Amino acid sequence: MRAFIRHRFGGPEVLEQVDVEVPTPTADQVLVRVHATSVNPYDWHHLRGEPILARLVPGGLGLFRPRLTSAGCDLAGRVEAVGSAVTRFAPGDDVYALLEQGGFAEYACVSQDMLSPMPSNLSHEQAATVPMAAMTALLALRDDGRLQSGQEVIITGATGGVGSFAVQIAVAMGARVTAVCGSRNQALARKLGAARVLDYATTDCTRSGRHDLALDLAGRTTTRAWRRGLNPEGTLVIVGGPPGRWCQPMTHVIASVAAAPLGPERVVGTDIVGCSQKAELLTALTSLIEAGAVIPVIDRTYAFDELPDAIRYQEQGHARGKVAVKIHGEGEGSL
Numbered sequence: 577m578r579a580f581i582r583h584r585f586g587g588p589e590v591l592e593q594v595d596v597e598v599p600t601p602t603a604d605q606v607l608v609r610v611h612a613t614s615v616n617p618y619d620w621h622h623l624r625g626e627p628i629l630a631r632l633v634p635g636g637l638g639l640f641r642p643r644l645t646s647a648g649c650d651l652a653g654r655v656e657a658v659g660s661a662v663t664r665f666a667p668g669d670d671v672y673a674l675l676e677q678g679g680f681a682e683y684a685c686v687s688q689d690m691l692s693p694m695p696s697n698l699s700h701e702q703a704a705t706v707p708m709a710a711m712t713a714l715l716a717l718r719d720d721g722r723l724q725s726g727q728e729v730i731i732t733g734a735t736g737g738v739g740s741f742a743v744q745i746a747v748a749m750g751a752r753v754t755a756v757c758g759s760r761n762q763a764l765a766r767k768l769g770a771a772r773v774l775d776y777a778t779t780d781c782t783r784s785g786r787h788d789l790a791l792d793l794a795g796r797t798t799t800r801a802w803r804r805g806l807n808p809e810g811t812l813v814i815v816g817g818p819p820g821r822w823c824q825p826m827t828h829v830i831a832s833v834a835a836a837p838l839g840p841e842r843v844v845g846t847d848i849v850g851c852s853q854k855a856e857l858l859t860a861l862t863s864l865i866e867a868g869a870v871i872p873v874i875d876r877t878y879a880f881d882e883l884p885d886a887i888r889y890q891e892q893g894h895a896r897g898k899v900a901v902k903i904h905g906e907g908e909g910s911l
């Protein structure tokens with residue numbers, strides 16, 4: 577099978593396309609024929625080994641070279657074979673998952689606990705855009721933000737990968753959403769369900785009324801500034817931060833949460849990687865998607881060979897929704 581792997585830190589050029597054996601599932605694993613994947617900031621952070629500060633975290637990026645050679649955290653595909661202890665899946669099932677790495681390959685072995693049946697109304701290409709971005713959006717709004725119906729929510733980065741899901745999920749949960757995005761994305765934000773749209777280039781989003789919840793995906797605003805835009809009992813959820821080689825976005829998240837005791841608002845950082853409820857998040861998203869409340873927005877779709885270009889495009893930070901990569905066509909034969 578074809579797979580993209582890496583042996584050193586660097587830009588998308590360090591990804592090598594190689595031919596390797598199709599992996600064999602262990603007893604509780606499922607062999608998935610990967611039809612599609614998608615690109616997230618997680619992928620280029622891991623590829624570059626940046627921020628360099630994060631290399632010091634045990635079990636993280638790796639200190640001098642990548643801890644894992646495989647790459648790619650999102651996957652949607654079809655079950656090809658199952659291990660002897662697998663009870664929840666059978667060959668032919670359409671599935672999707674958030675992996676630590678391994679989605680940038682034609683086949684992947686995934687523990688059955690990490691997999692979910694794919695929403696019946698999505699293509700593999702659409703489904704592959706869901707795991708990392710939409711699970712983060714749901715975790716941040718529902719669990720970290722404790723969002724209640726009828727609340728006022730402001731979301732920065734509202735038309736990016738996480739944001740395009742977050743706006744739809746918040747609306748589905750009964751919130752009134754103010755979306756903050758660039759001028760060319762105003763119409764998309766309204767289509768996603770935002771009641772109010774602010775252009776970050778011309779408007780200070782912390783001086784545009786008070787909100788019960790601020791979901792900060794762009795990470796360009798301090799906790800102190802956010803206090804102007806929050807109700808006294810409000811919540812600030814930090815998801816993203818400014819890009820940086822050495823310390824950001826880690827230092828932005830740490831500084832934002834450290835400032836919490838200085839005011840009455842709750843300030844929480846979201847961490848999808850460390851979250852122990854991943855399977856439940858994906859199941860809840862499947863319900864929202866099948867109910868028609870959430871629809872993936874795909875900016876561009878690349879072919880498997882073009883995967884490094886897909887990462888280059890995503891890394892520019894202005895994709896409208898998600899960047900997808902097709903690996904196997906629906907009609908192509910399997911093993």
Ligand SMILES: NC(=O)c1ccc[n+]([C@@H]2O[C@H](COP(=O)([O-])OP(=O)(O)OC[C@H]3O[C@@H](n4cnc5c(N)ncnc54)[C@H](OP(=O)(O)O)[C@@H]3O)[C@@H](O)[C@H]2O)c1
Nearest residue numbers: 617712733736737738757758794816817846847848893894
């Ligand atoms: N904590 C976690 O567990 C977790 C999980 C997933 C992602 N993240 C982080 O969340 C952030 C968003 O991820 P994503 O996948 O949505 O990324 P993305 O698709 O690249 O979206 C980035 C968004 O930021 C906006 N933006 C760019 N420059 C801006 C500026 N100067 N001021 C305000 N907004 C600006 C863009 O808006 P325009 O296109 O309109 O310019 C775009 O909507 C990233 O920092 C990512 O690392 C964190």
